[in-house]
Ligand SMILES: Nc1ncnc2c1ncn2[C@@H]1O[C@H](COP(=O)(O)OP(=O)(O)OP(=O)(O)O)[C@@H](O)[C@H]1O
Ligand SMILES: Nc1ncnc2c1ncn2[C@@H]1O[C@H](COP(=O)(O)OP(=O)(O)OP(=O)(O)O)[C@@H](O)[C@H]1O
């Protein structure tokens with residue numbers, strides 16, 4: 220019970236710290252159990268320090284910094300027990316171009332480290348350009364979806380329809 | 381009390397319906413007071429039907445459709461009592477290019493209808509290209525912000541730093 | 542277990558039989574707002590045994606059945622098929638003789654859901670366990686719904702810990 | 710009343726005196742994640758009398774004071790000035806003789822906030838009323854914080870009605 224949770228926590232915390240430093244190209248972060256000494260009762264708090272800034276609880280970071288930090292946490296949990304399939308629905312929405320690029324680099328690492336098949340739902344042209352293939356969803360007939368295989372140029376037209 | 385609220389509700393509902401149709405280029409939408417017959421106790425629910433789809437409560441719409449509908453509501457409330465200043469922090473984040481364009485058209489209408497000064501915080505190049513001027517925020521020194529006036533090409537470089 | 546394809550018929554806006562091939566590596570899914578991208582993720586979670594209508598942006602499970610569009614009447618049934626490659630024979634014994642597993646969930650308006658694995662009717666629980674044993678399932682942390690990152694950011698620490706519990 | 714400029718000193722990441730000119734029409738503010746864009750909106754709401762630290766992404770109001778960076782020590786004071794054009798003379802009588810109003814809020818670490826209008830010390834309430842009379846203020850519906858649209862979408866109907874109450 221308690222031991223299994225602490226083992227999972229330590230493993231995830233270690234991955235989280237590494238992934239954070241990959242996504243932020245530096246800085247520090249850590250997970251902490253708070254509000255109780257009993258791991259079965261405690262809450263999960265996230266502390267992070269982007270390069271050159273100060274360590275603070277995640278709620279004080281910018282929108283994009285919070286999203287990138289939460290993404291590091293999700294992937295740390297994923298690595299503890301890699302699923303055969305991973306679908307990410309618009310997780311890149313609040314990220315600027317430089318952060319989207321680092322996010323895509325991390326996806327490439329994940330692809331090379333695991334046998335997991337990844338699907339990223341996105342509006343971001345940088346993400347689209349970094350994927351292995353593209354599917355487009357259209358509603359040529361209003362209210363009725365269709366799926367098509369596309370190349371990058373077609374996708375940019377589709378996303379802007 | 382009750383009368384003032386109903387007067388505000390009716391006025392906002394009328395603006396909301398019009399703004400929705402502008403932003404969606406058609407369709408229907410309406411606000412409803414729910415959960416109580418007493419307007420002072422009722423909750424506010426939002427129903428909408430993008431062109432060619434069915435009228436449904438807003439929680440059933442797509443992420444981008446919800447954001448655009450909520451934006452119509454915010455501007456309907458704004459028009460009831462236009463403020464001298466309006467700041468929009470990344471409201472265009474979940475919108476595709478076509479919807480960002482319609483959002484910008486609506487901002488232009490608001491600019492021409494009111495004396496309000498608008499500030500849009502954005503990562504979106506389409507939005508940037510539709511504004512009257514651009515300011516950039518940088519952290520050349522880590523953790524220290526600076527404000528600069530920019531032209532569009534400079535802005536694209538800043539946003540991607 | 543490797544996921545190979547997802548086939549949707551009458552599920553939300555995918556009224557016509559639609560096939561999504563799930564291939565190795567990184568696949569992007571793109572398109573305008575409201576065209577149906579998130580519906581694909583919901584179909585995957587649904588066939589894996591998702592039981593919360595609210596988490597599917599639905600008021601009741603029947604809401605996932607195609608409800609009609611301009612010039613098309615609504616349907617009375619929705620079906621999603623998930624095909625899994627089981628050539629490494631890691632499935633539960635009961636289904637392990639097959640190199641391919643086809644998991645099918647069907648819902649009939651007013652009559653609830655039925656589940657089949659390779660044509661054999663099973664309970665929802667069997668499907669949920671099949672995927673849990675493969676480190677996946679409707680509530681897998683690797684299935685990140687639209688807005689779920691914001692939820693994680695805004696969550697109270699006591700609610701955030703669930704992400705650890707799912708993993709432990 | 711027309712807003713003309715906002716000047717920040719020691720407010721969050723804007724440690725050096727920084728001036729934002731507020732001009733007619735549509736102005737975009739751009740820059741990378743974490744560079745300080747949302748801090749500008751928070752400074753505006755703060756000088757207008759915002760009293761919720763939580764809504765400023767702060768645990769206490771002292772958190773808005775520049776806390777230091779690589780090679781720079783933290784400050785003990787933050788100040789934001791908002792300059793308003795009052796040439797239409799629509800301000801409350803007490804301040805209406807001036808063509809320009811300068812509203813200044815200052816916070817000293819551990820000692821709380823002070824407010825001044827054209828150099829004269831006033832209460833927080835006076836500042837809040839000044840802006841309320843001009844159809845604006847820290848909680849104006851026209852000041853849309855990052856993530857506030859998502860909050861509105863996910864809110865219970867009973868919480869959403871506040872947007873009507875603010876307007877009525
Ligand atoms: N039962 C149903 N029958 C028919 N259409 C439905 C049904 N349920 C949902 N839809 C439609 O599916 C659309 C939503 O699709 P979805 O959420 O997948 O869009 P999306 O591509 O993810 O968009 P976004 O980029 O805005 O997130 C809505 O327009 C809605 O009308
Ligand atoms: N009291 C403070 N002292 C120094 N720096 C601070 C203080 N409070 C916040 N910051 C810094 O300000 C930055 C956040 O700025 P802000 O939220 O304005 O970014 P942003 O430009 O809106 O980014 P995004 O595009 O991700 O939303 C954080 O990196 C944080 O470290």
Ligand SMILES: [Mg+2]
Pocket residue numbers: 308442443444578579580687
């Ligand atoms: Mg979506």
Ligand SMILES: [Mg+2]
Pocket residue numbers: 281282283469746747748855
């Ligand atoms: Mg921000």
